[in-house]
Structures are given as structure tokens and as C-alpha cells.
Amino acid sequence: MDYKNSEISRYLDDLAARLPAPGGGSAAALSASLGAALISMVVNFTIGKPKYARYEKELKTVLEKSEGMRLQFLNLMDLDVLAYNSKNLRDALDVPFMTARLCYEGIRLCPPLVKKGNIRLISDVAVAAALLEAGFSAACFNVIINLKLIRDKKLSRAVIKELTYKKKQINKIRSQTEVKIGEIIGR
Numbered sequence: 001m002d003y004k005n006s007e008i009s010r011y012l013d014d015l016a017a018r019l020p021a022p023g024g025g026s027a028a029a030l031s032a033s034l035g036a037a038l039i040s041m042v043v044n045f046t047i048g049k050p051k052y053a054r055y056e057k058e059l060k061t062v063l064e065k066s067e068g069m070r071l072q073f074l075n076l077m078d079l080d081v082l083a084y085n086s087k088n089l090r091d092a093l094d095v096p097f098m099t100a101r102l103c104y105e106g107i108r109l110c111p112p113l114v115k116k117g118n119i120r121l122i123s124d125v126a127v128a129a130a131l132l133e134a135g136f137s138a139a140c141f142n143v144i145i146n147l148k149l150i151r152d153k154k155l156s157r158a159v160i161k162e163l164t165y166k167k168k169q170i171n172k173i174r175s176q177t178e179v180k181i182g183e184i185i186g187r
Contacts, residue, residue: 001081004074011077025080025096025142032103032135033073038128039066039109046118055116062109069106073099073135080142089150096142097159103136104166107173114180126181129174136170 003011003022011030015022043063046052052059076099083091110129117125140163147156 002078003081004078021081021084022077023080023084024138025084025092025099026077028096028135028138028142029073029076029080029099030135031131031138032099032106033070033077035103035128035131035135036066036070036073036106038124038131039106039113040070042113042117042121042124042128045121046113046116049118052116052118058112059116062112066106066109069102072102076102089146093143093146093150093159096139096146099139100136100143100163100166103132103139104170107132107136107170110177111173111180114177114184119184122181122184126178129177133170133174136167140167 001014001022003014003026011022015027040063043059043066047056047059047063076095079091080095080099083095086092107129110125110132113125114122143159143163147159150156
């Protein structure tokens, strides 16, 4: 299935239908792609503004990363459907694991935008962080269920250890980002 090139309503109709896929893993990647897209939007509304000129080079790097991630998340959305339909447990594990890892990289782009991004879009930075955190959490559920099916204790320990560390970091980043944004917008 090629959801990344179809209308969102088609994907949502299939997600809601009584179909084996798309499911949670694919939805996790879609959530994360929305977060990456919001990062790109914030940067696009910041680049070229005199007030933020001193950050332009760094912002262009952030934009390049967020756009790359957005496309990777869309690919993972489709790859998750293929992995599930293939009945290959290792692929069904690897795709959401890649989604989770990429969410970790994506949310790390948010904190600098609190200071260096267009102030008028600061709430969008918070939404991006929330969507990337949601994508991570959702992907983790799919990783864990597939680890149980694979029954490889050594692999499970390594994957769970990595995800546990990244979950703590993601929660910390989102929380700190939210607090800083709340202070700015006067929550």
C-alpha cells in the first residue's frame, strides 16, 4: 500500500476499517511525521526574518533534518503495513523500532526552536514535541509486543534498555520544552 502518496482521508478510512493493516505502528509513524512537519513549518516561518538572522545557518540544518525525518516517517508508515502483512516478525519489530529511534532524534530538534524559532509559532514547537513523544510511545508498544512474539531474551534486553533510556530523555525534553514555552506564552 502506498499511503504516503494518497489522501489522508484514504489512510484514515483504512485505519478505521476492519482491516489488519494499517494499525498502530503505521499510526505511530504518521503522528511522528506530523511532528516533523511542524518543526519544518516553524523553521520555514523563521528563516529570512531579520530578528532571527543570526540563527539562519543552524535553522537551515534543522530544516534539512526535519524534512528528511518527515519523509522517513512517511516511508515507515507504509513499511509498517508491509511488515505486518508479510507476517515476518523481525520486520514487524524493526519498523516500529526505527520509528521510535527517529522520534528520539526528532524531538531533540525542538528545544533550540524555543529560543531560535519564530515566537509566533512557539506553540507549534510544543505540539511537535507532543506528537513526536506520542509517536515514540506508540511505536514502543509495537516493539514490545513483537519482542514477546520473537522470544529472544538477549535482543529483548538490549532493545528494552535502549527504549527505556530514550523514553526518559524524550519525557524530559518534552517537559522542559513545555515549561519554557509556557513561561513565554504566559500560561
